[in-house]
Amino acid sequence: MARQREAENVDRQRGRIVGAAARVMARDGLQATRLRQVAHEAGLSTGSILYYFSGFDEVLLESVRAASDEYCSARQVRIDSEPTAVSALSALVDLGVPDVLSDAVRVVYQASSLVGLHPEVVPILAEMNEGQLNLYAQVIDRGIASREFPLGVDTRTIARTALALEDAFTLYLLSGYGVDAPSARAHIRTYLTGALALGTATPVLL
Numbered sequence: 001m002a003r004q005r006e007a008e009n010v011d012r013q014r015g016r017i018v019g020a021a022a023r024v025m026a027r028d029g030l031q032a033t034r035l036r037q038v039a040h041e042a043g044l045s046t047g048s049i050l051y052y053f054s055g056f057d058e059v060l061l062e063s064v065r066a067a068s069d070e071y072c073s074a075r076q077v078r079i080d081s082e083p084t085a086v087s088a089l090s091a092l093v094d095l096g097v098p099d100v101l102s103d104a105v106r107v108v109y110q111a112s113s114l115v116g117l118h119p120e121v122v123p124i125l126a127e128m129n130e131g132q133l134n135l136y137a138q139v140i141d142r143g144i145a146s147r148e149f150p151l152g153v154d155t156r157t158i159a160r161t162a163l164a165l166e167d168a169f170t171l172y173l174l175s176g177y178g179v180d181a182p183s184a185r186a187h188i189r190t191y192l193t194g195a196l197a198l199g200t201a202t203p204v205l206l
Helices: 002-028 035-043 048-050 056-081 085-094 102-115 121-145 155-173 181-195
Strands: none
Touching: 002 035, 002 048, 002 056, 002 181, 035 056, 048 181, 056 085, 056 102, 056 155, 085 121, 085 155, 085 181, 102 121, 102 155, 121 155, 155 181
16 A cells, blocks of 8 residues: 555656646747756755656656647547547647647747657657647548548548648748638638539538
């Protein structure tokens, strides 16, 4: 029992530190994030953080992993609650390019800058990308099965293109390139409407 309580305490403290690191990264940017800032955000000493993690690099990687899991799981929950494939697809677009970028979104999109120094982040980002791709493919396949979308569409190609557009527009928003979220979502919806041959009979996606 004592070991179980200790293990639970370790998990709780690690989660606390990872959450603090994500908040600092989202607020100040990954390049400006330091161990001391994370310790202050978590209400702990730097020594305490290094008790629970092998080093600051592990804190960063676990923060990226947690943000990735949060981002994908939230989208899965949302599309599972939608009554139709069309509404689920529209929800995916809304969540993919939101009006307000969450801490999780900011962390995962900044994580690519870690690749050169920390190749360990590559499989984390690759898994996240595959998870998001599968969300789009899952909804499109659902629409084919329900006859909301036509038979014969190339599910994976459409899903991959939609995800690429989503990623590009989110990077524009993060970088302040002058693209607003509603316009970005409209572009993605226009692509999906054409690719899935929805036409004017299904205005929900537009």
